[in-house]
Amino acid sequence: MKKIFLLLSAICLCSCSLDREPETTLSDVNFWRSEADLRGACNRLYIDLPGFLTGTAHDFRSDELIGNAPDPISSGNRTVPETDTDWSGPYDKIAVCNNIITKGGQAPIDEDIRNRWLAEAYFFRAYYYFDLVKKYGDVPLILKVFENTTDPDIKKGRDPRETVIQQCYTDLNFAATWLPDIDEVSSNNDWGRVSRSAALGMLVRIGLYEGTYIKYHNLTEGDSRSHLLIAINAAETMITEKKHELYPDFQRLFYFDGEGRQNLENVFVKVYGPNGADNAVIYHNQSGSKSTQVTITRQFIDNFLYTDGLPKDKHPGYRPDINYDDIFIDRDPRLHMTVFAYREKSYGDSPYLPFDNVTHAGYGYPVKKGYLKAEADTQGKETVDKMIIRYAEVLLSYAEALYEYNGNITDTQLDATVNAVRSRSGFNAKLSNAFIETHQMNMLEEIRRERMVEFIDENIHYDDIIRWKTAEKVLPQAMIGEVFNPDESAKSDKELNYKFTDANGYYNGVKAYDEPNFYVIEEASSRRFNPERDYLYPIPTYEISTSNGNIKQNPNW
16 A cells, blocks of 8 residues: 555646546646646546456456456455555555545635535545455545655554445545536536436445445444445435436447437446547447457356246246257347347357357357447447446346345335336336245345346446355356357367266266256366355455554455
8 A cells, every 4th residue: 555655746637538648747836726627637537447448348256257268256266466456456546536635625716616526536536445345345544645655544454344435425425415417517518527426326336235245244343224225315316316217228228329418327437439639539349359258157148037027947938958049039138138149140240159269258158238340440449438337227226225125125116126127128027026926936036136137247246246145155156158059069069178068967977057068168166265255355465564564464365
């Protein structure tokens, strides 16, 4: 942490663009005097938001996605690092926020204008502290700018996660009070800047996470219900204010026509495209990355319900897959909007082939959702914004928080949340209390299932299995890919090393799946999860060794 906070006067200034570094740097003596100064300083906060670039495009830490190699977190094979940007990166950004809050707070301008820009820094400080708490639990809470290297807080120990999260709430409540609403942001040609909606959306996300984490991890500090109530109240405020609604087309939500304020589902995005500086354009290569980096596991495909609203173990017409496209028969239409069908045209206008080593990373199910089909002259030049928070998350988080808080949820509340999200994609099987009772299902499991199918490849599921405390169940399992049919495969069984389940679902003498002929991407024997250790990240040894013993390692690392 020492190397992070000794950026004593590091400020990004001057550019009116969200995505461009400033061309000049001014000293503090001549800065913090105008609204333009505060705005220019806040621009720096948008540059490093997670987007479509390598390393942030896909989250391989759970049982959801498979890449070209086993993920060390998902497989349980990580080690304690010396340094780690998962720790240092957020603190770098928090230092920028603290600088803006401390020095910008003294700017001789109207209080309302000053608070409007300070609110952006408060929002991002909460955003990054939440990221740290999710990964490390207790972390040092730093709310000031270090003026010299002798400040003892440079080496302070970890504050309780409850203390840090309460500070996040304080910061976000300030942000929600002073940030403009999203219509004002858009009308001022500031699309992409945080709004009141973004602050409320973060309150929903954090409240649900902490409320369920405390409950299922049996923490003694913090009250689960108080956190859930924060999520509920923030969601109800967003619903009442009517600034957002679900985009009517689930598949096109992730394409060019889902951009900007015309898509009312957008709550908080990372902007790509023209950045207002010398006609510069920030591109990403979402199409290419989808085709070569990521596929979906079979266990995640199994979460998609049948059109009668039942899972496969309760669906009366269920039969094992023989061909690849059997997965689409009588299923939630989002499945076909999420993965490619056999030989469906894809990137570069070439047909998809099962087990094609060129376009089929990991040998799971290839991702179609958010896959931007581009012509030859535009490949690698996509500018669609990355949704960080969308309104569907607010609705499904609201449903889950209601159930966790009350122990039940009404049919009216289900219609406004889960069923609204389903029907938008043409899936008309309604979830209701009578349906759950009739089919002897579990309401909470079905609300959770809805999150799993709706947010595939949106960097949400790993956080969910951590807060639900289900990672210890799902991560040590074998990772399963597609059904193998030699008539459809571009590779022979020999080329695939005969890595298939047998007639009883076994592979190498171990039960891997409940159907035959499925490709085993990773065997269970190569995967592990220690529930006494792996729900938190290991703290980098550098941070421990340079803290004079004040920072202690997480348990069992």
